[in-house]
Amino acid sequence: MTSWRRLKPTALALIVPLLLLAFWQVATVNRWTLLIPTPYQVGEYMVDFAVGGIYDDAYSGTLLTHLLASMSRVYGGFALAASFALPIGLLIGRLPVARMLLDPFLQIMRPIPVTAWLPLSMILFGLGAKSAFALVCLGAFYPILLNTIFGVRAVDPKLFEAASMLGCRGNAQFYKVVLPAAVPSIFTGLRLGLGLAWFVIVVGEMTGVPQGLGAVIMDGRTLSRTELVICGMIVIGVAGYLSDRVVVALGNRLLRWSPNHHG
Amino acid sequence: MAKATVPIVDIRDVSKVFKLQDRSITALSGANLSITKGEFICLIGASGCGKSTLLRIMAGFDQPTSGEALMWGKPITGPDPGRGMVFQDYALFPWLSVRDNIGFGPAARRLSTAEVKATVDKFIDLVGLQKFATAYPHQLSGGMKQRVAIARVLANDAELVLMDEPFGALDAMTRERLQDELLEIWERTKLTVVFVTHSVEEAIFLAGRVVVMTPGPGRIESDNVLELARPRDVASPEFNDIRRVLGAKLHSHHSKVASAPSSAV
Ligand SMILES: Nc1ncnc2c1ncn2[C@@H]1O[C@H](COP(=O)(O)OP(=O)(O)OP(=O)(O)O)[C@@H](O)[C@H]1O
Ligand SMILES: [Mg+2]
Numbered sequence: 001m002t003s004w005r006r007l008k009p010t011a012l013a014l015i016v017p018l019l020l021l022a023f024w025q026v027a028t029v030n031r032w033t034l035l036i037p038t039p040y041q042v043g044e045y046m047v048d049f050a051v052g053g054i055y056d057d058a059y060s061g062t063l064l065t066h067l068l069a070s071m072s073r074v075y076g077g078f079a080l081a082a083s084f085a086l087p088i089g090l091l092i093g094r095l096p097v098a099r100m101l102l103d104p105f106l107q108i109m110r111p112i113p114v115t116a117w118l119p120l121s122m123i124l125f126g127l128g129a130k131s132a133f134a135l136v137c138l139g140a141f142y143p144i145l146l147n148t149i150f151g152v153r154a155v156d157p158k159l160f161e162a163a164s165m166l167g168c169r170g171n172a173q174f175y176k177v178v179l180p181a182a183v184p185s186i187f188t189g190l191r192l193g194l195g196l197a198w199f200v201i202v203v204g205e206m207t208g209v210p211q212g213l214g215a216v217i218m219d220g221r222t223l224s225r226t227e228l229v230i231c232g233m234i235v236i237g238v239a240g241y242l243s244d245r246v247v248v249a250l251g252n253r254l255l256r257w258s259p260n261h262h263g
Numbered sequence: 264m265a266k267a268t269v270p271i272v273d274i275r276d277v278s279k280v281f282k283l284q285d286r287s288i289t290a291l292s293g294a295n296l297s298i299t300k301g302e303f304i305c306l307i308g309a310s311g312c313g314k315s316t317l318l319r320i321m322a323g324f325d326q327p328t329s330g331e332a333l334m335w336g337k338p339i340t341g342p343d344p345g346r347g348m349v350f351q352d353y354a355l356f357p358w359l360s361v362r363d364n365i366g367f368g369p370a371a372r373r374l375s376t377a378e379v380k381a382t383v384d385k386f387i388d389l390v391g392l393q394k395f396a397t398a399y400p401h402q403l404s405g406g407m408k409q410r411v412a413i414a415r416v417l418a419n420d421a422e423l424v425l426m427d428e429p430f431g432a433l434d435a436m437t438r439e440r441l442q443d444e445l446l447e448i449w450e451r452t453k454l455t456v457v458f459v460t461h462s463v464e465e466a467i468f469l470a471g472r473v474v475v476m477t478p479g480p481g482r483i484e485s486d487n488v489l490e491l492a493r494p495r496d497v498a499s500p501e502f503n504d505i506r507r508v509l510g511a512k513l514h515s516h517h518s519k520v521a522s523a524p525s526s527a528v
Contacts, residue, residue: 158354161324165342166368166419176371180358257358259401 037227045227046234059216059228067235069211070201073129074243077136077204078197082190085141089148089189094178106145114139114200122207131207132214139200143192151185152178184258191247198240213239269336271423271455272298272321277330279316289480290316293330296474296483298457300422303449305466305473306459307513313481314459318425321457322348334423344368347416349426353408355400361411362387362396368419386414389448406437413445417452426458430465442468446493463509467502468495475512485512 021039028038037045048054052061091098114135125131155178163169163177205214213232220228274296281288291313298304306314319325320332323342332339334346355364362383369379387396390410400408409429416424430438446469449456460466466473470489477484487509491501 156354158350158352159356161322161342161348162350162354162356163367163371165322165324165344165346165348166371166415167344168367168371169342172371176367177356180356183358257360257399257401259357 035226037230042227042230042234046231049228049231062216063231063235066211066213066216066232067239069209069215070205070213070236071239073132073136073204073212074194074197074201077133078140078194080133080137081140081193081197082144084137085144085189085193086148086186089145089186090152090182092145093149093152093182094174106142110142114203118203118206125207127208129209132201132204132209132212135204135207136197136200139204140193140197143196144186144189147185147189147192148182151182151189154185155181184255184260187251187255191244191251194247195240195244198236198243201236270297270333271300271335272296272457273331273333273336274317274321275331275333277317277320277327277332279313279320279325280328291320291327292480292482294481294483296486298455300455301453303446303456303469303471304458305470306457306476307461307463307466307473307509308476308481308484309478309513310461311481312476312478314476315427316481317476318348318427318457318459321423322346322425324348344372344419345421346423346425347419347421349409349412349416349424349429351428351431353400353405353412355408355411355415357400360397360399361392361403364400364411365414365418368415372419382418386418389417390414390444404437405433406441409433409441410444413448417448417454421454423455423457426456428459428461431461438465445469463506463513464497467491467505467509468497473509475509477513477515484515487512 024036025039027033028036044054048056048060050061050063054060088098088102092102093099117135117138121131121134125134159177159181160173163173168176201212202214202217205212206218209215213236217229217232220226220232274294277291277294278289279291281290294313294317296317306317308314316325320327321334321339323339323346326340334343339346356367359367365386366379366383369382374382387393390413392407392410392414395403395407400411403411412429413424430441433441442465445456448454458466458469460469467489473487473489475484475487476482487505489505491505495502
């Protein structure tokens with residue numbers, strides 16, 4: 001009974017993927033489509049992509065190289081986004097002047113999808129890694145910014161009164177009250193931002209970079225090698241998922257005090 | 264002038280008007296109240312009669328529209344560690360442990376780490392929360408949170424403690440325990456306490472003086488010194504006599520309200 005209770009979440013979580021896999025198998029074996037390889041073919045190709053030794057083509061055994069290239073852009077772009085979004089968010093959240101100056105502009109820029117920035121980015125930053133960085137950074141920027149602004153503005157006013165009656169006034173309140181109170185929200189922003197950085201990596205790597213999971217997927221498309229495309233997709237999904245689990249684990253440690261932060 | 268003859272708090276003809284877009288509300292009108300060091304005063308009155316407003320002016324969170332609020336003869340211009348507020352909804356810092364909440368004031372006053380620790384230990388003992396020193400506020404019951412809020416104010420050397428319906432959200436048993444504990448602390452530390460409550464019974468149990476306020480606009484209706492010996496027995500005939508008298512004063516405005524339409528100006 002207890003072991004079933006422990007296994008239940010995993011079992012439930014597997015149902016949908018397994019059904020999908022079965023459908024994929026049925027659909028490809030019965031030749032409902034000829035353009036998509038069978039799950040077995042993809043599995044076999046994934047092994048080759050990871051360690052080589054089966055097809056020995058240009059992509060054999062290159063998974064790690066591409067994964068590392070993408071990770072450097074995801075985390076680099078994310079770090080860059082955080083380094084802009086956090087201070088700007090704190091400013092907009094705290095200073096009415098900053099809000100009036102920047103908020104309308106950012107509200108207009110926000111709905112423009114990262115894909116739309118692709119051509120301009122290639123003109124501004126050239127073909128290659130710089131453009132990829134810029135696009136990933138843009139993707140991660142807004143969730144961090146918006147959640148930081150929200151966190152800073154949503155501080156319970158009573159806490160400012162409590163702090164000032166305890167002798168903590170003026171700028172000291174920023175460090176002793178505003179920042180800690182905003183941490184859960186900022187954390188949510190960082191988590192969403194990192195998720196979006198993974199989400200836009202393919203667009204980022206449409207800029208003509210030679211390596212990266214996005215580049216692999218684009219190559220797969222041009223070469224009509226669908227198994228390559230699907231392998232790239234799976235690796236992005238798994239990497240993004242693991243990356244998020246690490247962030248959630250960090251959050252659970254860091255935000256032990258927060259009643260609504262146990263992801 | 265010797266300190267003993269100067270009241271710790273002097274409220275002189277204080278009025279407070281809140282301006283809204285389309286109208287203004289007189290929350291407090293011509294209030295006079297002089298508090299001697301060491302007193303335990305309860306403010307009672309119907310909702311909206313200006314109890315919180317008066318308390319917030321004493322705390323320095325709000326300024327009077329007219330009249331003056333003095334502490335030791337000097338105008339109260341802003342919040343100060345000498346005057347501590349205990350809020351009904353606690354207003355603890357959720358990211359700090361019980362220890363660090365209580366140590367917040369001492370740390371803000373830049374005491375040394377050792378002094379902060381000694382102060383925190385002393386007040387954690389006083390409110391009996393040794394076992395919960397490292398817990399976070401969301402892990403505490405309402406009664407424990409309110410103990411932390413009280414300790415936090417006392418740890419800051421407040422000589423005036425302002426309490427706005429501090430036990431209003433607690434169950435009856437917890438409330439009675441905290442009332443006893445509060446009285447014990449008050450007797451031991453010679454604090455001055457101003458305590459807002461809706462409950463006539465709570466006021467008579469705690470206070471040396473009960474200030475009755477009435478709404479429309481908020482004013483001080485009467486100021487009643489209680490001579491009852493402590494500890495007080497809520498079932499005694501004397502207690503009930505006082506309850507009847509104060510109850511009548513509390514409802515005295517009902518007849519007036521009929522003729523004076525509203526507090527809105
Ligand atoms: N910041 C404010 N802005 C506008 N009106 C206010 C403000 N604070 C209080 N008031 C008004 O002033 C009046 C007195 O309010 P106050 O909070 O002092 O009453 P109270 O006696 O504490 O009531 P309760 O028992 O419900 O807490 C009320 O009519 C209230 O609506
Ligand atoms: Mg009130």
